[in-house]
Amino acid sequence: MTRLVVDARRLLCPMPVIRVQDRVKGLPPGSQVEAICTDPGALNDIPAWARISGHKVMETRTEDGEYIIVVEVGPES
Amino acid sequence: MTKQRKAVALISGGLDSLLAARVIQEQGIHVEGINFFTGFCVEGHTHAIRKKDRARPKRNNALWVAEQLGIKLHIVDIVEEYKEVLFNPKHGYGANLNPCLDCKIFMVRKAHEWIRDNDFDFIITGEVVGQRPMSQRKDTMPVVARDSGAEDRLVRPLSGQNLPPTLPEREGWIQRDRLYGFNGRSRKPQMALARQFGLEDYAQPAGGCCFLTDAQYSVKLADLWQARGEKQYEMDDIMLLKVGRHLRPRPHFKVIISREEGEGNFMQGYRKQYVNLATKSHAGPVALIDGEVDDQDIVLAARLVARYSQGKTADQVEVEVKRLDGSSERLTVAPLSPGEIPQEWYL
Ligand code: SF4
Numbered sequence: 325m326t327r328l329v330v331d332a333r334r335l336l337c338p339m340p341v342i343r344v345q346d347r348v349k350g351l352p353p354g355s356q357v358e359a360i361c362t363d364p365g366a367l368n369d370i371p372a373w374a375r376i377s378g379h380k381v382m383e384t385r386t387e388d389g390e391y392i393i394v395v396e397v398g399p400e401s
Numbered sequence: 402m403t404k405q406r407k408a409v410a411l412i413s414g415g416l417d418s419l420l421a422a423r424v425i426q427e428q429g430i431h432v433e434g435i436n437f438f439t440g441f442c443v444e445g446h447t448h449a450i451r452k453k454d455r456a457r458p459k460r461n462n463a464l465w466v467a468e469q470l471g472i473k474l475h476i477v478d479i480v481e482e483y484k485e486v487l488f489n490p491k492h493g494y495g496a497n498l499n500p501c502l503d504c505k506i507f508m509v510r511k512a513h514e515w516i517r518d519n520d521f522d523f524i525i526t527g528e529v530v531g532q533r534p535m536s537q538r539k540d541t542m543p544v545v546a547r548d549s550g551a552e553d554r555l556v557r558p559l560s561g562q563n564l565p566p567t568l569p570e571r572e573g574w575i576q577r578d579r580l581y582g583f584n585g586r587s588r589k590p591q592m593a594l595a596r597q598f599g600l601e602d603y604a605q606p607a608g609g610c611c612f613l614t615d616a617q618y619s620v621k622l623a624d625l626w627q628a629r630g631e632k633q634y635e636m637d638d639i640m641l642l643k644v645g646r647h648l649r650p651r652p653h654f655k656v657i658i659s660r661e662e663g664e665g666n667f668m669q670g671y672r673k674q675y676v677n678l679a680t681k682s683h684a685g686p687v688a689l690i691d692g693e694v695d696d697q698d699i700v701l702a703a704r705l706v707a708r709y710s711q712g713k714t715a716d717q718v719e720v721e722v723k724r725l726d727g728s729s730e731r732l733t734v735a736p737l738s739p740g741e742i743p744q745e746w747y748l
Contacts, residue, residue, distance in 0.1 A: 334670060336640065338438055338461055342478050362670075365461070372464040377473055 327356040333390065337365035341373045348379065348397055355397045356382065360390055367391050406574040407431045408556070409516055410525040411508060412474060413610045414462025416603045417527030417559060420594050422470055424558040425525050428575045432525070434474040435515060436463040437508050439483040440639050441611040462604040469600065479511065480636060487613070488632040492535075492544075497619035499611065501536040502544065509549035516554070523554040523569045530560045531585045539563075559583045559591070612643065621647050621748045628652065628692065637674065641689070644668060647748040648705060654692025655748070656702045658709050672723060678706045681731060682719035685710025700734060707736035 332340035340361045370393045378398035410422035412434035467474035490500030546555045553568040561580030570577045583590045612618045621642045626632045644664045649655040659665040665687040675689035688706045707718035723729040
């Protein structure tokens with residue numbers, strides 16, 4: 325399954341969440357979206373959003389001051 | 402089988418909308434949340450900026466509320482559309498540049514469009530009669546229902562008993578006697594209800610849900626409009642109004658000076674869009690110039706920035722200036738003395 329990338333660098337919360345939310349819309353379950361963020365708030369907000377939306381956070385990591393969060397689309401999106 | 406009725410709740414992240422949604426959930430209605438991002442929301446970016454705020458747990462209150470309620474939350478970016486609301490509010494501004502009544506009408510209208518598109522039945526808000534001077538008065542709450550087009554599909558569970566019965570009450574989807582009759586500015590009934598629901602640790606925003614209720618923020622926004630000769634702004638403008646000291650030494654430019662490290666780091670991100678200054682001989686702030694400047698203006702700005710550096714009492718301070726074309730130069734300047742910085746420069 326392909327992984328789509330959302331570039332949310334320089335965006336401040338809640339914009340990264342909005343970008344991921346809008347990207348995920350309509351994607352089949354199991355698809356993955358990788359968000360690249362610079363606002364550390366995204367480390368809390370994207371997982372919180374994923375929990376309430378029925379998606380799964382597969383990975384979070386920090387690389388060169390950037391935060392990368394991988395979300396897998398849940399069954400009933 | 403009776404149809405499962407569905408409602409969308411406007412979730413600001415504060416206690417009232419949390420309670421309102423909960424009251425309706427208790428009546429067996431399927432509730433989802435909607436949250437509008439105007440660009441001015443207190444939520445969000447601020448916590449990424451100031452260092453002292455970084456120590457506090459970072460959370461988006463609207464998402465936290467949705468999680469408490471166990472509901473989905475739809476966050477909608479209305480930054481562009483919101484400009485029209487803010488530039489020309491039909492009902493005017495509140496104490497500052499907050500167009501609360503028009504803002505509420507706009508958000509309820511958007512929610513009304515949303516329920517039509519998504520086959521939901523009604524809208525919930527946490528409004529309380531008499532709670533806020535502009536948008537939540539006995540005479541303005543019907544205006545929100547009418548002008549938004551939501552009419553009697555708009556339910557305010559916390560004040561429902563003080564308002565005419567709505568469609569969901571008349572149709573028997575919800576029971577009026579299980580709504581509340583809160584009224585006035587006291588927060589006690591809400592706090593008691595929160596306890597009853599076992600809710601703790603909720604956010605209690607002081608003035609309102611956005612920066613436009615903040616007097617100092619509004620002064621800076623009004624200054625920006627005046628300097629530009631029109632009511633306009635971009636996302637970067639309204640973000641920068643939240644950080645640093647803003648001083649306007651001349652009508653055609655202002656200087657934004659960081660007050661601490663977190664702000665400095667944040668402002669570094671704008672170095673390519675603004676002429677920027679940093680002291681080199683002494684530790685000091687990061688500064689951006691907003692406006693078109695000539696060499697004389699830059700020297701004045703450099704002297705001002707030097708005043709806010711560790712070298713403020715030194716005879717000379719070295720300041721590096723980076724221009725928009727990528728070139729940079731070092732100036733040696735005398736810091737302005739406090740007497741040379743008129744009060745009117747401070748925004
Ligand atoms: S405080 Fe801000 S977001 Fe809240 S109603 Fe007023 S203008 Fe709208």
